[in-house]
Amino acid sequence: MSAALAEAGASPADVGSLISPGGIEAWRVESDFVPLVAVAFTFEGGAAQDPPGKAGAAQMLSRLLDEGAGPYRSDAFQERLANQAIELGFTTGPDAIGGSLKSLTAHADEAFELLRLALAEPRFDEDAVERVRAQTIAGLRYQANDPGTVATKRFFAEAFPGHPYGRPVSGTVESVAAITRDDLVDLHSRILSRGRVKIAVVGDMKADELALRLDHVFGALPEESRLDPVPDIELQGCGKRVVVDLDVPQSVIRFGVPGLSWRDPDFIPAYVLNHILGGGAFTSRLFQEVREKRGLAYGVGTSLASYRRTAMTWGYTATKNERVVECLDVIAAETRRLSEEGPSDDELAKAKDYLIGSYALGFDTSTKIAHQLAQIAFEELGIDYIRRRNRLIAAVTEEDVRRAAARTIGAAEALVIIAGRPVGI
Amino acid sequence: MDQTIRAAGLRRDSAVLGSRDRSGPELSRSRLDNGLEIVVIPDRRVPVVTHMVWYRNGSADDPLGQSGIAHFLEHLMFKGTERHPAGEFSKVVSALGGQENAFTSFDYTAYFQRVAPPHLGRMMEFEADRMSGLNFDDSVVAPERDVVLEERRMRVETDPSAQLSEAMAAALFVHHPYGIPIIGWMHEIEGLNRTHALDYYRRFYSPDNAILVVAGDVEASEVVRLAEGTYGRNAPHGGPGARQRPREPEPRASRHLSVADPKVEQPTLQRLYLVPSTRTASGGEAHALEVLAELLGGGPTSHLYRTLVLESGRAVNAGAWYMGSAIDESRFSVYAVPAEGLSPTDIEPELNQAIATCVASVTDDAIERAKTRLIAETIYSLDSQSSLARIYGSALAVGETLEDVRRWPDDIRAVTRDQLAEVAERYLVPRRSVTGYLLKDTSC
Known part of the structure; x- marks a missing residue:
C-alpha cells in the first residue's frame, strides 16, 4: 500500500524549473483543468530585518504593498483587483515576506501587472500608511489579552531574548507607532529583490507566456537584497516555567525545546518522531494521553519549527486552570518515555505509512501546490524533493528516531509558558 | 443514476470567465433503496478522494434542555461500534495516510475522510458501520464531555468577543433554536450523558436521513456499487420526520x-x-x-x-x-x-x-x-x-x-x-x- 501511494503521491511532482530570458527562475506545474493560475513567492528577509525599536515594520510593509501602487491610489488599486476577482495577498514571517496571487487565466494580464506594481512600485501614501498603522494597532489591542496570543508572544520572548526572533512579527503598540514611511521605503528596497526570491506558478499557463510575465513582474526589482545579518541562536530558558497572569478559566500552554533545521540530516527522523509524539493525527501519543484518555484538553499537539537561524520542537494545549499541573505532568511523562524508550516497531511503521500516504493530500489545489513548491525552494531542498521525500521517510529506522530524540526532546527540559490562572504553580 | 447535471459556475458566457469553452465536472446523483442520497463529483487531477457523510440534523434539532447534544454525539461517533473498538477507525485512516474529521452546524452534522482512491471502500465500510452500530462504554463519556467543556472554554469562556456573539444570537432568535450555541450552553453540556447521546443517535442516524458525497478520482458507478455493499446494508428508520422548529415571531424591538x-x-x-x-x-x-x-x-x-x-x-x-x-x-x-x-x-x-x-x-x-x-x-x-x-x-x-x-x-x-x-x-x-x-x- 505504501509503495503504491508513494508513487501516486509523487504525481504533483510533474514540476519543472523555468528560467526566463531575464534570468528569473520559477518552479511550475502546468494544468488546464481549471481556468486559473496560482502564484506563490517568498522573499528572503522578514521581521528579523525590522529596525531596532520598530518591530512590526516588515509586516506593515507587506500590508502596504496592495494599498496603492504605480498610478493607482489604494482604493483604485483595490477596485482593479476586485473588478476581475483577482486575489492578491502578502504575509510576513521572521525570515521572509511571502505572497500569493490567484486569478482566472482570462485576467492574467491585469493580475500580473497589478502584482508587478505592488512589488516594484508601492506608493506608501501617507493616508494608507496611517490607516494600516491604525488597523495594526487595533489588531494588537484586540488580541492584547487573548490567552493564545499572549502565551505565544511570551514564548518567543523567553526563547530568544535579545534576538530578532524574540520580537513579535506584528510588533507592539509602541513599536508600530514609531515606524516611519522612510523605514518602510528602506525596508522595501532592502528585502524585495529578484536575486532573493523563490517563485512557484501552478495552473493554466504555458511556459513561454510565463517566462515573459516573470521578466515583466520580477525583472522590475533590484538585483540584490541588502539584508542585515541575523545571528544564530539556540532556544533559551529550557526547564523554565513562566506564568502570565490572565483572568480566564482555562490556561493556554506553550512548551518547546531546541530542534533541528530542515537542512539537518536528522530532520526527517525528527519529523517522524514528532508525528508519533504530537503530530496532526488522532493517533499521536499526546492526543491519546491528554485528550482521549483524560479529557484534559480539546487540542494538543507538537510541531517542528525551522527558521534560518534556529529550530525548535514546540507544542500547544489548553486546559482548565485546576488541571494544568496534571496536564503538564502527562505531557512531560509521555515526552520522556518516548525519548528514553523510543517508538515501538508498530508505531514507527504506522507513522511512516501515514506520512508517506498523506503527502499527496497537501497537493490537491493549485494554491496549495504553489505554496508547497515555494517553501521547498525557500528551504533549498531541491526541485526533486517532492520525488525524494517519501523515500526519505521510508528509510527512517528506529535508531534514526532515537538519535533525533536524543538531539531534541531528550536533550533538554522544555521551556513552558502558561497564560491563565493555573492552580498549584 | 437518475440525474446528471453540470457543476455550478461553469457557464462560459460571462465576461468574467472569458470566452474559452471548457466543461466542468459532471455530477452524478443517485439514491439507494434505503433512502441514502449519493452525489459523486469527479476530480481526476490528484490521487485523492474526499468521502463525506452528511446527516440532516444539527444543533437546531437538539432536544430542549440538551443543548450541545448534536455536537457531543459527533465527538462520541469516534468512540467505537459493536464491530470496531474505539479508535480503530482512526488508526486505519491514519495508517492509510488519510485525514479525517467531523463538524456540527445548526442544520447538519458531517463526517469526512480524505484518502487515496483505492481505500474508498474501507472508509465506506467503517462509516456505514458507525451509521447504525455505534456502541461505546460509559467510561468514555465523562472524559469526552470534559474535552467538549475544554473546547467551549477555549472558544467562548476565555473570549469576551465570542461571549458577545453568543448573547447577540440569543437575543436575535427569541424563539428559534438558532439562538442556542452549536456547542451548547456550559451548564447543559455538563449534564449530557450516554443515554441522551444514544437516544439522539437512534433518532437521527440512518441512511434515509443521510447524504453521501464523494469527490475525487473515482467512477460514479463504482461509488454506487461500493455504497450498495456498505451503506446499503443499513436499514432505513422512516426518517426523523419533518424538521419543524418553532418559527420566529415578527420582530418588533430594536x-x-x-x-x-x-x-x-x-x-x-x-x-x-x-x-x-x-x-x-x-x-x-x-x-x-x-x-x-x-x-x-x-x-x-x-x-x-x-x-x-x-x-x-x-x-x-x-x-x-x-x-x-x-x-x-x-x-x-x-x-x-x-x-x-x-x-x-x-x-x-x-x-x-x-x-x-x-x-x-x-x-x-x-x-x-x-x-x-x-x-x-x-x-x-x-x-x-x-x-x-x-x-x-x-x-x-x-x-x-x-x-x-x-x-x-x-x-x-x-x-x-x-x-x-x-x-x-x-x-x-x-x-x-x-x-x-x-x-x-x-x-x-
Missing part, C-alpha cells in the same frame, strides 16, 4: 446589548439582522441579500469600508456577511471597529447612515464588482475537491437542490439594483436588529 470585560482593549460594534435564508426567501431575496452583503461589506472596496474607513476614518475596519445557507430564517451581520479614541456608540449613527444609503449611493460598477467576486468564488472552488464536496453537501443538507446550486451564478447575475434596495429597506431595519458592543470594563 435590541442593544453589551459585554464589558477588563480584558477588552479594543472595542467593537457588531450587529445582526433577522433575514430570510435561501430556504425561506422568495422572489430571489436570498440572492439579493448575498449581493447586498458583498456590496455593503465584502472587503476593502465595499461601501462600509469606503465610507467609514477610507473617507471618514472613524473606523479602522468594517464589513458585512450573510449566512444564507439555513433551513429557517437566518442572520445578516454588520461590524465595525472604531478608530482610536472612539466608542461603538460614537460611530453607530454613521454606520446606520451608511447602511441606509448604501444601495442608492453605489455605482453600477460597484454592483457588478460585487457579483463578479461572488461568481468567481464558484470558479475558484472548482480547484478544491473538498470545497466542492462541502458546497454540495451543505446545500443538500439544508434542503436545497443541485439545480439551486447550478443556477446560483445566474441567479446572482440576475439581481437588480431595485431588488437590492428592496431587501435593504425591508430587512436591514432597527426592529429586526440586535446591536452588540464589546467594551472594556473599567470598574475593577
Whole structure:
C-alpha cells in the first residue's frame, strides 16, 4: 500500500524549473483543468530585518504593498483587483515576506501587472500608511489579552531574548507607532529583490507566456537584497516555567525545546518522531494521553519549527486552570518515555505509512501546490524533493528516531509558558 | 443514476470567465433503496478522494434542555461500534495516510475522510458501520464531555468577543433554536450523558436521513456499487420526520446589548439582522441579500469600508456577511471597529447612515464588482475537491437542490439594483436588529 501511494503521491511532482530570458527562475506545474493560475513567492528577509525599536515594520510593509501602487491610489488599486476577482495577498514571517496571487487565466494580464506594481512600485501614501498603522494597532489591542496570543508572544520572548526572533512579527503598540514611511521605503528596497526570491506558478499557463510575465513582474526589482545579518541562536530558558497572569478559566500552554533545521540530516527522523509524539493525527501519543484518555484538553499537539537561524520542537494545549499541573505532568511523562524508550516497531511503521500516504493530500489545489513548491525552494531542498521525500521517510529506522530524540526532546527540559490562572504553580 | 447535471459556475458566457469553452465536472446523483442520497463529483487531477457523510440534523434539532447534544454525539461517533473498538477507525485512516474529521452546524452534522482512491471502500465500510452500530462504554463519556467543556472554554469562556456573539444570537432568535450555541450552553453540556447521546443517535442516524458525497478520482458507478455493499446494508428508520422548529415571531424591538470585560482593549460594534435564508426567501431575496452583503461589506472596496474607513476614518475596519445557507430564517451581520479614541456608540449613527444609503449611493460598477467576486468564488472552488464536496453537501443538507446550486451564478447575475434596495429597506431595519458592543470594563 505504501509503495503504491508513494508513487501516486509523487504525481504533483510533474514540476519543472523555468528560467526566463531575464534570468528569473520559477518552479511550475502546468494544468488546464481549471481556468486559473496560482502564484506563490517568498522573499528572503522578514521581521528579523525590522529596525531596532520598530518591530512590526516588515509586516506593515507587506500590508502596504496592495494599498496603492504605480498610478493607482489604494482604493483604485483595490477596485482593479476586485473588478476581475483577482486575489492578491502578502504575509510576513521572521525570515521572509511571502505572497500569493490567484486569478482566472482570462485576467492574467491585469493580475500580473497589478502584482508587478505592488512589488516594484508601492506608493506608501501617507493616508494608507496611517490607516494600516491604525488597523495594526487595533489588531494588537484586540488580541492584547487573548490567552493564545499572549502565551505565544511570551514564548518567543523567553526563547530568544535579545534576538530578532524574540520580537513579535506584528510588533507592539509602541513599536508600530514609531515606524516611519522612510523605514518602510528602506525596508522595501532592502528585502524585495529578484536575486532573493523563490517563485512557484501552478495552473493554466504555458511556459513561454510565463517566462515573459516573470521578466515583466520580477525583472522590475533590484538585483540584490541588502539584508542585515541575523545571528544564530539556540532556544533559551529550557526547564523554565513562566506564568502570565490572565483572568480566564482555562490556561493556554506553550512548551518547546531546541530542534533541528530542515537542512539537518536528522530532520526527517525528527519529523517522524514528532508525528508519533504530537503530530496532526488522532493517533499521536499526546492526543491519546491528554485528550482521549483524560479529557484534559480539546487540542494538543507538537510541531517542528525551522527558521534560518534556529529550530525548535514546540507544542500547544489548553486546559482548565485546576488541571494544568496534571496536564503538564502527562505531557512531560509521555515526552520522556518516548525519548528514553523510543517508538515501538508498530508505531514507527504506522507513522511512516501515514506520512508517506498523506503527502499527496497537501497537493490537491493549485494554491496549495504553489505554496508547497515555494517553501521547498525557500528551504533549498531541491526541485526533486517532492520525488525524494517519501523515500526519505521510508528509510527512517528506529535508531534514526532515537538519535533525533536524543538531539531534541531528550536533550533538554522544555521551556513552558502558561497564560491563565493555573492552580498549584 | 437518475440525474446528471453540470457543476455550478461553469457557464462560459460571462465576461468574467472569458470566452474559452471548457466543461466542468459532471455530477452524478443517485439514491439507494434505503433512502441514502449519493452525489459523486469527479476530480481526476490528484490521487485523492474526499468521502463525506452528511446527516440532516444539527444543533437546531437538539432536544430542549440538551443543548450541545448534536455536537457531543459527533465527538462520541469516534468512540467505537459493536464491530470496531474505539479508535480503530482512526488508526486505519491514519495508517492509510488519510485525514479525517467531523463538524456540527445548526442544520447538519458531517463526517469526512480524505484518502487515496483505492481505500474508498474501507472508509465506506467503517462509516456505514458507525451509521447504525455505534456502541461505546460509559467510561468514555465523562472524559469526552470534559474535552467538549475544554473546547467551549477555549472558544467562548476565555473570549469576551465570542461571549458577545453568543448573547447577540440569543437575543436575535427569541424563539428559534438558532439562538442556542452549536456547542451548547456550559451548564447543559455538563449534564449530557450516554443515554441522551444514544437516544439522539437512534433518532437521527440512518441512511434515509443521510447524504453521501464523494469527490475525487473515482467512477460514479463504482461509488454506487461500493455504497450498495456498505451503506446499503443499513436499514432505513422512516426518517426523523419533518424538521419543524418553532418559527420566529415578527420582530418588533430594536435590541442593544453589551459585554464589558477588563480584558477588552479594543472595542467593537457588531450587529445582526433577522433575514430570510435561501430556504425561506422568495422572489430571489436570498440572492439579493448575498449581493447586498458583498456590496455593503465584502472587503476593502465595499461601501462600509469606503465610507467609514477610507473617507471618514472613524473606523479602522468594517464589513458585512450573510449566512444564507439555513433551513429557517437566518442572520445578516454588520461590524465595525472604531478608530482610536472612539466608542461603538460614537460611530453607530454613521454606520446606520451608511447602511441606509448604501444601495442608492453605489455605482453600477460597484454592483457588478460585487457579483463578479461572488461568481468567481464558484470558479475558484472548482480547484478544491473538498470545497466542492462541502458546497454540495451543505446545500443538500439544508434542503436545497443541485439545480439551486447550478443556477446560483445566474441567479446572482440576475439581481437588480431595485431588488437590492428592496431587501435593504425591508430587512436591514432597527426592529429586526440586535446591536452588540464589546467594551472594556473599567470598574475593577
